[in-house]
Amino acid sequence: MNKLKLSTYIAAEDLQKKVNEMGATLTKKFKDKKAIAVCVLKGSFVFYSDLIRSIDTDITCEFFGVSSYQGNTQSSGEVKVTLDLSVPIEGEHVILIEDIVDTGITMNYLKASLLARKPKSLTTVALLEKPEALKVPCEIDLVGFKIPNDFVVGYGLDYQGYYRNLPYIAQVQNFQ
Numbered sequence: 001m002n003k004l005k006l007s008t009y010i011a012a013e014d015l016q017k018k019v020n021e022m023g024a025t026l027t028k029k030f031k032d033k034k035a036i037a038v039c040v041l042k043g044s045f046v047f048y049s050d051l052i053r054s055i056d057t058d059i060t061c062e063f064f065g066v067s068s069y070q071g072n073t074q075s076s077g078e079v080k081v082t083l084d085l086s087v088p089i090e091g092e093h094v095i096l097i098e099d100i101v102d103t104g105i106t107m108n109y110l111k112a113s114l115l116a117r118k119p120k121s122l123t124t125v126a127l128l129e130k131p132e133a134l135k136v137p138c139e140i141d142l143v144g145f146k147i148p149n150d151f152v153v154g155y156g157l158d159y160q161g162y163y164r165n166l167p168y169i170a171q172v173q174n175f176q
């Protein structure tokens with residue numbers, strides 16, 4: 001396995017605090033409504049599982065698998081669907097939950113793909129956004145942290161498949 005030199009970028013307690021705030025915002029927005037919370041695999045699964053537990057309203061869970069990095073640290077610019085939703089979303093409130101928006105290509109692809117299915121509403125959520133890395137305009141309704149254009153791992157985010165299980169977000173100091 002790659003041994004990267006990591007430095008803590010966002011500590012576990014700070015992540016939990018932010019996730020709880022985001023959950024409270026979504027609870028308020030979807031009070032007395034039903035919504036489908038869509039987890040974008042693989043990177044969002046840790047953030048997603050914490051976030052849905054801080055949303056106090058009726059939600060069902062769906063999973064959408066996409067791959068855009070294919071193990072690298074640069075987006076390939078092509079989005080490949082690896083797992084589609086298991087239910088139609090027409091007429092439903094949908095909350096799309098992403099780990100990180102880098103170039104914006106994946107989020108734009110996901111938005112277009114879900115909007116084409118005619119949901120009643122689509123709310124986009126990302127834990128992290130790298131505004132300097134955006135290559136296409138991309139508006140996100142709810143963002144946890146804006147970060148510089150550095151590669152980060154942990155809390156679901158990987159480098160070559162590893163480091164997803166770190167309980168905090170780390171910056172990588174030494175790429176080979």
Ligand code: IMP
Pocket residue numbers: 043068069075098099100101102103104105106107150151152153157158159
């Ligand atoms: P985008 O299409 O360039 O915005 O890339 C989005 C996807 O790339 C995210 O869903 C992540 O899976 C991955 N990604 C982007 N930046 C990072 C990073 O710093 N670390 C790990 N994965 C990243």
